[in-house]
Amino acid sequence: MRNVKYLLLGTLFGIILCKVQAVSWWRMQEMFRFDGFYMYGLFVTAIPTGMLSVWLIKKFNIKTADGEPIIIPKKKFNWGYVIGGFLFGIGWAFSGACPGPLLALIGAGKFVVVVVFISALLGTLVYSWLRPRLPH
Amino acid sequence: MPQTNQMIEILKQSWPWYVGGVLIGLMVPALLIAGNKTFGVSASLRDICAACIPAKIPFLDYDWKKESWNLFFAFGIVIGGFIGGYLLGDPQPEKISSATIHALEQNGMHFNKGFVPDDIFNWPYLATLPGFIIIVIGGFLVGFGTRYAGGCTSGHGIMGLSTFQWPSLIAVASFFIGGIISATWLLPFILNLGK
Numbered sequence: 001m002r003n004v005k006y007l008l009l010g011t012l013f014g015i016i017l018c019k020v021q022a023v024s025w026w027r028m029q030e031m032f033r034f035d036g037f038y039m040y041g042l043f044v045t046a047i048p049t050g051m052l053s054v055w056l057i058k059k060f061n062i063k064t065a066d067g068e069p070i071i072i073p074k075k076k077f078n079w080g081y082v083i084g085g086f087l088f089g090i091g092w093a094f095s096g097a098c099p100g101p102l103l104a105l106i107g108a109g110k111f112v113v114v115v116v117f118i119s120a121l122l123g124t125l126v127y128s129w130l131r132p133r134l135p136h
Numbered sequence: 137m138p139q140t141n142q143m144i145e146i147l148k149q150s151w152p153w154y155v156g157g158v159l160i161g162l163m164v165p166a167l168l169i170a171g172n173k174t175f176g177v178s179a180s181l182r183d184i185c186a187a188c189i190p191a192k193i194p195f196l197d198y199d200w201k202k203e204s205w206n207l208f209f210a211f212g213i214v215i216g217g218f219i220g221g222y223l224l225g226d227p228q229p230e231k232i233s234s235a236t237i238h239a240l241e242q243n244g245m246h247f248n249k250g251f252v253p254d255d256i257f258n259w260p261y262l263a264t265l266p267g268f269i270i271i272v273i274g275g276f277l278v279g280f281g282t283r284y285a286g287g288c289t290s291g292h293g294i295m296g297l298s299t300f301q302w303p304s305l306i307a308v309a310s311f312f313i314g315g316i317i318s319a320t321w322l323l324p325f326i327l328n329l330g331k
Contacts (some may be wrong), residue, residue, distance in 0.1 A: 007215075072168070090281075093314070098179040125274065
């Protein structure tokens with residue numbers, strides 16, 4: 001089972017999200033209202049950690065566990081980043097959760113969040129269907 | 137055994153942001169080294185749609201089984217939520233700024249521990265207009281918006297910014313513009329609908 005490692009990494013990520021309160025609806029309100037530093041503290045430590053790791057991977061030419069070279073795909077700008085990003089931001093402040101925390105909250109036993117999750121799936125489906133007609 | 141109890145008490149505590157931030161950042165190299173996977177969660181929503189919807193929608197017509205690592209990762213997050221948020225859930229409430237709590241109280245809400253407000257996340261409230269907008273429309277926008285934007289807080293905010301991709305910076309700025317408007321003006325308006 002090649003995918004077990006992703007299950008374990010996901011489990012670890014879910015534990016982290018709960019233990020750092022990144023799943024908290026209250027924390028999101030605090031962040032968007034600029035009333036506290038906590039969430040920004042998470043970002044300003046997570047991003048440099050990621051940057052440093054990627055730099056080390058490149059510098060020492062670190063390979064994947066299977067010995068393949070590591071490839072980071074480039075993101076190409078389109079207007080969906082702005083329009084979709086804005087719409088996501090509105091939903092994020094309402095529901096207090098982005099996709100990762102949504103999953104963690106369901107695991108934590110917040111069952112009404114299942115409705116948020118199903119609604120998110122519906123949103124993904126409607127986007128997929130409307131995609132040819134949306135500006136990008 | 138008192139020692140075991142003490143251990144569990146320690147495990148239940150929340151972690152400071154600088155520990156959590158470093159651990160979240162380490163997800164980036166962990167997934168790259170595990171198998172060239174780029175850290176992100178919202179793509180798993182697309183995979184679930186592709187797996188469940190047989191309709192011919194070009195954007196969902198791809199071999200989702202090749203991306204099945206996403207689904208294992210997503211399911212892992214649910215398990216992690218059970219361990220970190222339920223079994224080892226912090227009995228202490230989050231230390232939220234009093235300004236935020238005060239502002240929410242002015243809109244009729246009551247602060248409670250346990251991540252989500254009991255005032256909103258309950259079944260009867262879901263049947264009200266504000267509840268429907270916050271839970272259903274909110275969730276819809278999370279799914280619609282992240283796919284339209286090609287990523288969420290993990291994919292753009294952590295992975296994209298860690299790899300110096302300027303389109304991700306634009307995406308994250310857009311997330312925050314939407315979120316600030318939503319939290320500051322839309323949410324208070326919606327909470328007071330029908331009052």
